[in-house]
Amino acid sequence: MVSIKDVAALAGVSDRTVSRVVNGEGLIRPQTKKKVQKAIETLGYVPNQAARLMRTSRSSVLGLITDVVSTTPFSTDIVRGIQDTLDDTPYTLLTVNTSANPAKEQRAWQIFREHGIGGVFYVTMFHRHVSSKTEFPNAPTVLVNCSAPERALPSVVPDDYQGGLDVVRYLVEQGHRKIAYVMLNELLLAADLRGRAFFDGLAAAGIEVRKEWVVPGRVGAIFADRFVAFENARRLLSSPDRPTAIVCGNDETALQVYCAAADLGLRVPNDVSVVGFDDFQVISTGIQPPLTTMALPYRDMGALAVRMLVDIIAGRSTAESQVKYPCELIRRGSVASLK
Amino acid sequence: MVSIKDVAALAGVSDRTVSRVVNGEGLIRPQTKKKVQKAIETLGYVPNQAARLMRTSRSSVLGLITDVVSTTPFSTDIVRGIQDTLDDTPYTLLTVNTSANPAKEQRAWQIFREHGIGGVFYVTMFHRHVSSKTEFPNAPTVLVNCSAPERALPSVVPDDYQGGLDVVRYLVEQGHRKIAYVMLNELLLAADLRGRAFFDGLAAAGIEVRKEWVVPGRVGAIFADRFVAFENARRLLSSPDRPTAIVCGNDETALQVYCAAADLGLRVPNDVSVVGFDDFQVISTGIQPPLTTMALPYRDMGALAVRMLVDIIAGRSTAESQVKYPCELIRRGSVASLK
DNA sequence: TTGAAAGCGCTAACAT
DNA sequence: ATGTTAGCGCTTTCAA
8 A cells, every 4th residue: 555655755754744735835946846736646556544633533434324215216406415415515425224214324333423423414315303302422523304303403394385385376376276186195294284285275265175085195114115006196186176276295296186187087187287396307207297396405504504505514513403404386288277 | 532551551461462362363261361351441442454464464354346236236235245245354345436437446446455355256247347447556455247258357257148048938938939128228238238138039930030129228328327218118119019018228218208107097907017137126116017027136246345355365276266146036016928 | 371572664853 | 745654444464
């Protein structure tokens, strides 16, 4: 392995000088600098991060701890946002997946300690509160897609409530008043937030909620739940007095609603309008007509989380530390105007 | 930071002895061992991997270099297979995403060198040959979902050809003889493999290929291509003499074919059978009827890659080093029997 | 079965 | 503007 000493020897300077060049410290004669750089090039020297970490105890590695996000197709954009933004920093990612298993999570934190990592992204697949029992060892940590309300941990979550509200508002603007809702699994925080927004949105528009038009899309324990959206949407749509628009808990649900409509020979959006949630593009741009849906700002959330963590490590305090990121409606072809 | 010396002091032994206990080396009095373990517990000692690496130059970190796989929903199962299997080893993953950008890829290798990582998984989103210009620095490397035919690098790829053959065979078994094919983007290696299998499969069954029944599903440069599957499938299906079954380049394509059928008021599988490729579950189990599709063995490929790399690092030579992993047909509800 | 000494590659602190 | 010394925490080597 080529070390700083080899470079120093070749350049005819001391190792300390090489270190200064490598780290861009000032006070070096341009001529010396050039000599050193040539030697580095010649020998193909790369700094040894382990040695550096040992000496400085400042690590160039950040930890990414996920429950299932990195291995599940939905929220991968969070990780993408983190990785892309990290490219503009000197940091690299050590990733550990816990499969939502507490023993593995504890092991993950130990791994991070062993590597002396500088900070941690704690990312969850579903928007949720982290259990108050979850321990966050003393490395600086930013929660992404989850929050710890009772503790003051920095976090970035999507504004599901605002998103839900905007969906209803848009539908009402387009002239819809007979609006149904196929829910997410009730156990999810997002289900609660989006659901409340649905009710509040209708109320704000002076529209009365019809209970039989609010149906579950997915039931059972998380990770072991099953779809019922197809059947429920089919029932909704086979009634002679059917809704003109269906709000879906997410895009997967919307896909099932499309299938239910097809099964009944109904057309989207002519016979029924559909709005999704997530903008999971494999679905939203893969189906015909393409889906109007509320986009979850996953990439931006990841990018923001990086900026926050980097700031915290640098000792700069972040402007705001518990961020709710706005969602934006993506208008495509699945909503008809009734005006 | 708690070091081995703190533990040694508390246990009343030398630091060397603590090291022996931590690393499970033999020749230690059980009594001494117990003392040391108690001290470790008390102090919450964790070994410092940086120091260990510096001394031994054997790293506990492996590199994961991906083009876009880790940030794209399709082949994430490869990464899942790698991560899950790594849990049974002492290794951790340092992940770098290159966005298929050569400069970033080079930087990735440098990062790996800086960290002295022990080996690398080189994972691609699409099954392809890696360019002969790609340099693989001297760390042990296993290619996943790609191969370097002219170089003898260990690799794990899916057997797309066998998968394609089995799809056609299955359809023929079910009594289909009027079979169409909606292709993948022609630029993909998988497109070539699956396409050849389609033709060979029909030939083996004594069925003549009808050129107008082989249509593109996606056209344009990779990453900038667009779907044409919907329109093409719609055209195929609106002819009075239409195929009884459509083989799709992948599940996304199958989704478009479903939409085309729905658009024409046709039913799957009664009016037309559909087979996908990939078993991308959001689609294959999300649509109605659920999709019969050829599963890509991504998780198993990841798991195998881990075993191969671990073996190589340990100096054991792997049984076989260029593996084609078989694909398995998942029978669900989208194929009708014509017998 | 245990310990002492040395050194991996780097940078902080202090010269010069 | 550059060099010297020391030591981060660990394991290798050798000795007891």
